Amino acid sequence: MLETLGKRAKAASRILMTATTDQKNNALTAIAAAFEANAAKILAANKEDLAAAEANGMSGAMLDRLRLNDARVAALSDAMRQVAALDDPVGKTLDGTTRPNGLVIEKVSVPLGVIAVIFEARPNVTAEAAALCLKSGNAVILRGGKEAFRSNAAITAVMREAIERTGLPADCVQLVTDTSRESAAALMKLSGYVDVLIPRGGAGLIRACVENATVPLIETGTGNCHIYVDDSADPDMAVNVIYNAKVSRPSVCNACESLVIHSAAANEVLPRIKAKLDAAGVVIHGDDRTAAILPDVIPATEADYGKEYLGYEISVRVVDSIEDAVAHIMQYSTGHSECIITQSYAHSQYFLSHVDAAAVYVNASTRFTDGGEFGFGAEIGISTQKLHARGPLGLRQLTSEKYLIRGNGQVR
Amino acid sequence: MLETLGKRAKAASRILMTATTDQKNNALTAIAAAFEANAAKILAANKEDLAAAEANGMSGAMLDRLRLNDARVAALSDAMRQVAALDDPVGKTLDGTTRPNGLVIEKVSVPLGVIAVIFEARPNVTAEAAALCLKSGNAVILRGGKEAFRSNAAITAVMREAIERTGLPADCVQLVTDTSRESAAALMKLSGYVDVLIPRGGAGLIRACVENATVPLIETGTGNCHIYVDDSADPDMAVNVIYNAKVSRPSVCNACESLVIHSAAANEVLPRIKAKLDAAGVVIHGDDRTAAILPDVIPATEADYGKEYLGYEISVRVVDSIEDAVAHIMQYSTGHSECIITQSYAHSQYFLSHVDAAAVYVNASTRFTDGGEFGFGAEIGISTQKLHARGPLGLRQLTSEKYLIRGNGQVR
Numbered sequence: 071m072l073e074t075l076g077k078r079a080k081a082a083s084r085i086l087m088t089a090t091t092d093q094k095n096n097a098l099t100a101i102a103a104a105f106e107a108n109a110a111k112i113l114a115a116n117k118e119d120l121a122a123a124e125a126n127g128m129s130g131a132m133l134d135r136l137r138l139n140d141a142r143v144a145a146l147s148d149a150m151r152q153v154a155a156l157d158d159p160v161g162k163t164l165d166g167t168t169r170p171n172g173l174v175i176e177k178v179s180v181p182l183g184v185i186a187v188i189f190e191a192r193p194n195v196t197a198e199a200a201a202l203c204l205k206s207g208n209a210v211i212l213r214g215g216k217e218a219f220r221s222n223a224a225i226t227a228v229m230r231e232a233i234e235r236t237g238l239p240a241d242c243v244q245l246v247t248d249t250s251r252e253s254a255a256a257l258m259k260l261s262g263y264v265d266v267l268i269p270r271g272g273a274g275l276i277r278a279c280v281e282n283a284t285v286p287l288i289e290t291g292t293g294n295c296h297i298y299v300d301d302s303a304d305p306d307m308a309v310n311v312i313y314n315a316k317v318s319r320p321s322v323c324n325a326c327e328s329l330v331i332h333s334a335a336a337n338e339v340l341p342r343i344k345a346k347l348d349a350a351g352v353v354i355h356g357d358d359r360t361a362a363i364l365p366d367v368i369p370a371t372e373a374d375y376g377k378e379y380l381g382y383e384i385s386v387r388v389v390d391s392i393e394d395a396v397a398h399i400m401q402y403s404t405g406h407s408e409c410i411i412t413q414s415y416a417h418s419q420y421f422l423s424h425v426d427a428a429a430v431y432v433n434a435s436t437r438f439t440d441g442g443e444f445g446f447g448a449e450i451g452i453s454t455q456k457l458h459a460r461g462p463l464g465l466r467q468l469t470s471e472k473y474l475i476r477g478n479g480q481v482r
Numbered sequence: 483m484l485e486t487l488g489k490r491a492k493a494a495s496r497i498l499m500t501a502t503t504d505q506k507n508n509a510l511t512a513i514a515a516a517f518e519a520n521a522a523k524i525l526a527a528n529k530e531d532l533a534a535a536e537a538n539g540m541s542g543a544m545l546d547r548l549r550l551n552d553a554r555v556a557a558l559s560d561a562m563r564q565v566a567a568l569d570d571p572v573g574k575t576l577d578g579t580t581r582p583n584g585l586v587i588e589k590v591s592v593p594l595g596v597i598a599v600i601f602e603a604r605p606n607v608t609a610e611a612a613a614l615c616l617k618s619g620n621a622v623i624l625r626g627g628k629e630a631f632r633s634n635a636a637i638t639a640v641m642r643e644a645i646e647r648t649g650l651p652a653d654c655v656q657l658v659t660d661t662s663r664e665s666a667a668a669l670m671k672l673s674g675y676v677d678v679l680i681p682r683g684g685a686g687l688i689r690a691c692v693e694n695a696t697v698p699l700i701e702t703g704t705g706n707c708h709i710y711v712d713d714s715a716d717p718d719m720a721v722n723v724i725y726n727a728k729v730s731r732p733s734v735c736n737a738c739e740s741l742v743i744h745s746a747a748a749n750e751v752l753p754r755i756k757a758k759l760d761a762a763g764v765v766i767h768g769d770d771r772t773a774a775i776l777p778d779v780i781p782a783t784e785a786d787y788g789k790e791y792l793g794y795e796i797s798v799r800v801v802d803s804i805e806d807a808v809a810h811i812m813q814y815s816t817g818h819s820e821c822i823i824t825q826s827y828a829h830s831q832y833f834l835s836h837v838d839a840a841a842v843y844v845n846a847s848t849r850f851t852d853g854g855e856f857g858f859g860a861e862i863g864i865s866t867q868k869l870h871a872r873g874p875l876g877l878r879q880l881t882s883e884k885y886l887i888r889g890n891g892q893v894r
Binding site: 084087088167169173175180182183261265266280281284286287288289304307310311313314315318400418422423424426427428429430431432433434435437438439443444445455456457458459460461470471472473474475476477478479480481482 | 579581701719812843845856869873
């Protein structure tokens with residue numbers, strides 16, 4: 071069953087691989103119009119998903135992620151048109167040389183082939199991931215959360231029909247209809263058909279993919295992000311950036327989860343930070359030195375420093391040097407986004423070179439680690455591994471490369 | 483035990499990550515001198531390996547790969563100096579932009595971190611892989627074949643001592659002393675310490691890594707390489723390139739394993755190819771249409787077309803169009819190197835765009851897929867996967883990237 075999907079995806083990818091930018095953009099704009107024309111059908115399917123989810127006791131935040139309405143369907147159409155407007159990442163000359171023997175070697179960008187995306191119950195991800203794969207010339211196999219199955223089926227049916235109408239294979243976009251755990255596990259092992267697997271979701275899903283996948287995988291999303299307040303930090307900036315990074319959207323991977331602060335700054339800055347975080351309802355878990363300054367904090371355990379709270383909580387550690395700060399961060403970092411607030415040139419350079427993460431910040435909120443904020447136009451996730459790509463995965467990161475070698479009979 | 487190696491490698495990689503080019507080059511030239519000064523010690527260890535391997539009935543070709551002598555140790559020193567002379571791939575600005583809000587985003591190349599290399603009984607790989615990792619700022623954990631263990635231990639001991647003498651941590655280079663299958667399996671799962679695993683060896687080793695690894699992996703080396711002789715091909719060039727690609731070094735992954743030929747060229751070219759291949763002792767496995775032209779060929783089975791012979795054998799299929807040729811190639815290709823011999827511009831373009839492989843050739847031998855031939859200076863293997871890098875893995879491919887973001891208090 072999954073092998074059939076794999077074969078179809080591979081066949082579609084062979085055609086999509088050489089599709090022109092115009093063909094791909096035509097498909098995307100046709101999908102945008104089709105979402106508008108079929109909004110009622112998509113909303114009806116979503117309503118059934120919502121009713122079933124509510125009956126099963128799904129929580130409010132999850133229900134909100136699952137919910138579609140007229141505005142959200144319109145946003146899907148907008149997203150399709152925005153992806154159509156982005157630069158085609160395929161067919162770029164990345165490098166080139168003529169060798170002494172006359173061989174002309176050119177490195178060009180090509181699609182990855184077939185991308186599998188495993189994600190949770192967010193129907194907008196279905197459309198957006200499929201659009202990014204289509205624009206980058208990749209066939210996609212989507213395996214969404216079972217709670218969103220009817221919505222996903224309606225969305226992909228509309229997409230497939232629109233794609234086919236513009237002359238590309240409907241199988242450029244396929245949905246796994248079996249939403250059991252077994253089907254996800256089988257997709258992770260679909261070697262020979264799936265070129266790359268991108269899981270989007272919580273730490274448990276990522277872990278399951280790392281443990282079980284035999285296809286190449288891009289780990290995404292876990293962000294235990296730190297902000298280090300240096301002894302030279304501007305206190306106002308420190309308070310402002312920490313507040314933004316913790317509170318503006320606590321449920322996302324680029325939110326700040328841990329504060330590391332120099333002992334020379336702690337007496338002045340910690341009470342000010344606490345006052346702002348208290349007002350937002352953020353619970354502080356601090357070490358003994360934090361507690362000496364902020365008597366009513368909860369003691370931080372080892373587990374706190376390793377935790378991605380994804381909510382209104384933060385851990386705090388007081389250190390005596392930038393070296394200790396970096397050592398702490400490298401011990402607990404998930405390699406997502408790390409920040410220093412400093413006025414020292416030397417400390418900014420030390421932090422940038424010694425912290426090993428996808429995004430290393432000086433004097434700005436970690437919340438900027440995002441494809442849109444980086445100027446990529448869109449993203450399919452944030453890579454936290456070192457192979458292939460780090461940070462936001464935009465269209466360019468959904469391509470591979472190949473060498474074209476033109477000769478006139480050279481032998482070795 | 484492996485976890486101890488992993489911890490040491492991670493600690494060493496943190497220091498090596500920020501080492502200057504001079505520091506790394508000093509270590510490499512010190513290693514070169516140390517190989518010369520300790521040649522007798524290395525050769526004595528190799529002699530013990532050879533004696534044990536002969537006693538265990540190792541074949542001549544394998545023994546030759548295992549054997550070191552004065553010239554080969556001198557070649558190791560040369561290789562160290564050559565790697566020292568190569569451009570440092572770390573710290574390059576790869577991309578950069580200033581965002582509308584004033585954030586300055588710079589993408590720079592950084593080391594991968596800790597690289598594990600699993601390979602077979604070739605002591606030169608030990609030194610060369612370690613040198614490439616060192617130059618690219620990566621700590622390496624080497625796990626070589628047990629038949630070469632004494633040689634590998636001697637080589638890595640010399641390297642470690644030289645590295646430490648120049649002020650970098652000896653643990654930049656570590657050898658797994660347990661050569662059991664279990665230790666290889668454990669290395670594949672050393673998540674948290676190993677950033678990338680590169681297996682170098684036969685299809686069985688690669689398969690074992692793909693099936694079992696939980697660390698990010700670069701598949702290397704399997705090459706079922708095809709040459710397609712188009713109806714417009716220059717017959718002399720076709721004969722010459724095929725002979726070179728098959729016979730110049732049949733045991734390597736970029737050797738030609740299969741010939742696909744247009745029916746309009748087959749009558750003239752196949753007998754000429756056969757005459758040259760016969761003289762070199764190459765066994766031909768052909769389909770019925772090949773047999774109609776070359777009556778004494780062995781019938782080709784389905785298995786033949788999927789086989790990487792790595793020896794004096796080749797499969798042949800006759801087709802009626804370039805489309806059929808490409809379909810055949812894409813069915814059996816391992817994504818390594820594929821070639822068309824043609825005088826048609828349209829067919830050259832069709833082949834380059836429709837064949838999905840690391841290296842796609844027009845009118846040149848597949849034997850050129852090699853780091854040295856591509857101008858990379860050296861390679862650690864040939865990637866046949868699409869993630870991260872395809873084709874020869876030189877120093878540049880042993881790096882990752884990170885985003886440095888400099889702001890002045892931006893929040894989102």
